[in-house]
Amino acid sequence: MENLKYMQAIVVDKPIGPSGLRLVNDYPVPEIGANDILVQVKAVGLNRADLIQSYSKYNPPPGSICPDIIGLEYAGIVVRVGSRVVNFKIGDRVFGLVASAAMGQYLCTHSQTAILIPQDLDFEVAASLPEAFITAYDALVLQAGVKLNQSVLISAIGSSVGLAALQIAKLYNCIVVGSSRTPDKLKLAQNIGLNFGFTVESGSFVQSVLEYTRQIGVDNVLELVGGNYLKQDIECCSYRACIVIIGLLAGIKTEVNLALILAKRIRIYGTTLRSRDLSEKIELANVFASEILPLVKSGKLKPFITKVYSLKDLHLAFNDLESNKYAGKLILNWS
Ligand SMILES: NC(=O)c1ccc[n+]([C@@H]2O[C@H](COP(=O)([O-])OP(=O)(O)OC[C@H]3O[C@@H](n4cnc5c(N)ncnc54)[C@H](OP(=O)(O)O)[C@@H]3O)[C@@H](O)[C@H]2O)c1
Known part of the structure; x- marks a missing residue:
């Protein structure tokens, strides 16, 4: 992990919609700050915002990390922790919302916006929930x-x-x-x-x-x-x-x-979630963990994952999203 410099990431190469998205292999792995964690992404949810961003019509708010990488929700494994992080350790399975860059092999996020994945949820289900x-x-x-x-x-x-x-x-x-x-x-x-x-x-x-x-x-x-x-x-x-x-x-x-x-x-x-400030995002993560997650665990709230795509089917996944043919959630499996 120490020598890891570059990663795969999905970026907007040409602002022409899904066909302009490109999987690159040489995107620099983001540096983390003292309050951040670095997450190895395992699954991501597809969202309309990603689609609109593929036309360069809805870009992440200023200050977002790796703003040219698309993606708003992720599930993965913590591989680095900042010096002030107390709520997670390396190896923890986490998920959550970000303003950008969920579709990178590694993502950097403030540790308090991430949520621990309950034992019985897999990465794909976890990635389908937050947004x-x-x-x-x-x-x-x-x-x-x-x-x-x-x-x-x-x-x-x-x-x-x-x-x-x-x-x-x-x-x-x-x-x-x-x-x-x-x-x-x-x-x-x-x-x-x-x-x-x-x-x-x-x-x-x-x-x-x-x-x-x-x-x-x-x-x-x-x-x-x-x-x-x-x-x-x-x-x-x-x-x-x-x-x-x-x-x-x-x-x-x-x-x-x-x-x-x-x-x-x-x-x-x-309402928008993406443009909210850090304290509001932390508050929402806490609400999600305390109010929504227990209901998912007890089966009272159910995710509706319609299709899971592998990375090689990236363009198909976004074309399907754009065609409106499916109900529920589409997931991209990163591994
Ligand atoms: N404000 C926020 O923070 C926030 C957060 C998440 C999502 N959103 C927004 O909420 C909306 C739903 O998101 P989602 O992820 O749940 O979407 P989704 O799962 O991709 O489903 C959207 C559905 O809307 C229908 N639709 C598409 N274009 C339409 C049109 N022109 N007229 C009428 N119906 C249309 C389609 O179903 P049918 O045509 O088959 O009915 C489509 O399957 C999107 O606009 C998204 O950007 C906002």
Whole structure:
């Protein structure tokens, strides 16, 4: 380990999408600071942010480590520890979120943002959890403040964040309404508790949601699609509902009826995990370890890994992500 200078890494070679990603063999292994650990990566989760970064449209925040290496969530083994690190030792299995560079053979991260992998979870399962479950928990529980027996509308319910949010909402005994453009994804969601699913091909979904909720509307919306879904979300909201905007797959602009927001006293939040500061990221790692992980261990929350790819199928993996054909999580196995 001492002589290790170079590593493999997936970088954006040309900003043209998945085909412009390249696996390089001579990327310098990052230096660690006193509070950091160096992790040998074993598995990584694929995320939309990586895909957008492959077009150079969503680059890591300033100050990120190895910003040209893509990747937001990892699982692996600690191979070096900084002089002030007390929570991990060499050989520990860890996982977590980073703002960049999860898709390097070795990654450097602040030790307090990493979480110990429970004994019975393998690297692939561990790598599938942080982004989906932290995003969903943060949006629904910490931002929206969901309460027992409320209702929740989740767009793109078959996405990895959508399936995580659905399961968390069911822990609060919520009625969950969800959309997808793919009927099979609705079926999968229905198998894990979705109360009412509808396909969104064109036109409005407001009538379906209002009919299902007997014209009352929903208490919470997790908006993963953005664009003109937001306008409709507002119409679907009940009095004093909360909308959390998480994703913008259908675009960054839309026209909304401000009078409805005002009259219904709707709260609208936007969220990103990537740009949060270190103390917020440490707090989220702690929340994940204390609130979410025990529920994964007990089987109350389940990861949905749809496909695991080897490194040689890197381009196929990102093409599959971009094609929207799968529900749940896609994983890249580094070993
Ligand atoms: N704010 C944050 O911190 C944060 C964190 C994680 C993820 N996100 C965002 O949350 C969203 C979901 O992420 P994810 O990782 O769960 O996604 P994912 O697993 O890759 O699934 C996304 C799904 O959205 C649907 N979709 C794609 N483009 C669409 C469009 N134009 N209109 C309607 N539906 C569309 C597709 O399903 P169907 O078309 O088959 O329904 C697709 O499978 C993404 O926008 C992502 O960037 C944000």
